[in-house]
Amino acid sequence: MSLSMIISLPLLGLLVIIQSAIISRFTLLRGSADIVLLVIIAWALLDQDNSAWFWAVFGGIVVNMVSALPLFIPLICYLISVAIAKLIRRRISQIPYLAMVVSVFCGTIISLGLSWISLVIEGNPIPFSLAMNIIILPSLLLNTFLSFLVYFLIGGLAEKVYPEEITI
Secondary structure (H helix, E strand, C coil), X not given: CCHHHHHHHHHHHHHHHHHHXXXXXXXXXXXXXXXXHHHHHHHHHHCCCCCHHHXXXXXXXXXXXXXXXXXXXXXXXXXXXXXXXXXXXXXXXXXXXXXXXXXXHHHHHHHHHHHHHHHHHHCCCCCHHHHHHHHHHHHHHHHHHHHHHHHHHHHXXXXXXXXXXXXX
């Protein structure tokens, strides 16, 4: 088990508590930020050992425990978000903040889109236009604003976990 995997356990556990207790209270219309998604995407863009997959699985399981969504929806969303972030990292490696914003945009749309589809399947239909206007777009805006701060903070953590090798 690598250092990044060990760090992810308490960090993601704490983030789920903060998200469910504090961040979910700060809403824009009915949308709220998904700090766990942001941290997982930032780590996927910064990791050097593919530990982001572990972060996605662990984060998805922990979020699933406190979420009212059907089983495995957060897990699937986080895994897809990591795959997209890894793909974007290969394409836009020279501009990391742009890669973060594009990854957050895609991850948020996928996460909230799958959540909306699962609610429709369960028989709790919310009209798509209403969901888009008062949940998805405000959440997208909040996630985009927070993505810069999260990328900066996780970048500091990544520097500690993956120190640069100095050659003499």
